[in-house]
Amino acid sequence: MQKYYIPHELKAGDITHLADNDSKIAIADNIKVEDIVEIETYSHIFSAIVTDISKNSVEVEILEKKSDRKGSTNKNTGGISLIQSILNHKKFTFLLEKSVELGINAIYPLHSELSLTTPKEFNKNRGLYNKVISDACEQSRNPYPTILKDLTSIDELKNLGGDGDIKLCLATEDPKAKNLKEIILSKDIKGRNIYIAIGPESGWSLEDIKTLKQANFEFVKLKGNILRTETTGIVVGSIIQFVRGNI
Numbered sequence: 001m002q003k004y005y006i007p008h009e010l011k012a013g014d015i016t017h018l019a020d021n022d023s024k025i026a027i028a029d030n031i032k033v034e035d036i037v038e039i040e041t042y043s044h045i046f047s048a049i050v051t052d053i054s055k056n057s058v059e060v061e062i063l064e065k066k067s068d069r070k071g072s073t074n075k076n077t078g079g080i081s082l083i084q085s086i087l088n089h090k091k092f093t094f095l096l097e098k099s100v101e102l103g104i105n106a107i108y109p110l111h112s113e114l115s116l117t118t119p120k121e122f123n124k125n126r127g128l129y130n131k132v133i134s135d136a137c138e139q140s141r142n143p144y145p146t147i148l149k150d151l152t153s154i155d156e157l158k159n160l161g162g163d164g165d166i167k168l169c170l171a172t173e174d175p176k177a178k179n180l181k182e183i184i185l186s187k188d189i190k191g192r193n194i195y196i197a198i199g200p201e202s203g204w205s206l207e208d209i210k211t212l213k214q215a216n217f218e219f220v221k222l223k224g225n226i227l228r229t230e231t232t233g234i235v236v237g238s239i240i241q242f243v244r245g246n247i
Contacts, residue, residue: 002026002035002038004040005018005019005215006041012062015059015062016060017059017060018039019059021058023057023058026050032050033053034049034050035050036049042067046060046061046062046065047066048061049066050167056172056226077191080105081107081236082106082107083107083108083157083193084229085110085114085200086109086111086115086242087201087229088117088121092129092230096148100239102237102247103141104233106147106148111151111154112154113204113207116197122206133146164193165194167197167215167217168194168236169197170195170220171219171221177219178218178219179221180221183218190244196237198229198233200229
């Protein structure tokens with residue numbers, strides 16, 4: 001049975017159209033009126049019958065709910081939040097798209113001492129960033145959009161998180177930084193909120209590092225090559241999601 005996607009909630013008896021890209025795929029698959037298909041939404045899987053086909057669109061009638069979509073229940077397994085020193089528009093858009101695909105819960109844009117992008121430059125694109133998140137959710141079929149927080153400062157990180165949360169800072173500047181593998185093996189990361197701070201292109205300043213230590217961040221590093229700032233959070237987030245069994 002062919003499976004297609006509709007980016008909104010449904011119930012038996014609804015008549016609706018496939019998402020644009022899925023309509024194109026269905027037409028290319030030579031789907032016919034009265035074919036039975038499977039429809040996936042953010043949270044459920046339905047059976048449906050094709051009721052009409054036009055040049056660019058496929059209409060279906062929902063017959064019944066077959067099951068809940070795997071992973072559609074937002075269980076409290078601990079969130080992952082990226083604290084990202086603000087980047088230029090292209091790099092931050094990339095970070096947002098990949099964060100949604102990966103299932104990152106929140107992104108805290110951070111104005112640090114050596115950020116190359118100004119708060120004014122960042123804030124003027126905020127509306128576009130929300131659109132990027134929305135589009136990425138539809139593309140990846142992620143029912144839980146990544147939350148883009150308000151621009152924050154280094155000092156405000158002292159009030160972030162609560163007891164039991166894990167706060168990590170990726171840094172090449174601190175010679176005492178632990179390897180990420182060591183952190184993962186020594187902590188229970190499966191049911192706890194994790195905050196991951198990533199600095200700007202030019203790195204953390206000495207004052208930034210001092211403040212992050214005061215905010216109880218644990219400094220970690222990765223083996224091998226130094227990653228770009230827009231890549232680091234995605235790599236670390238992917239590793240944590242893998243260990244948690246989410247990917």
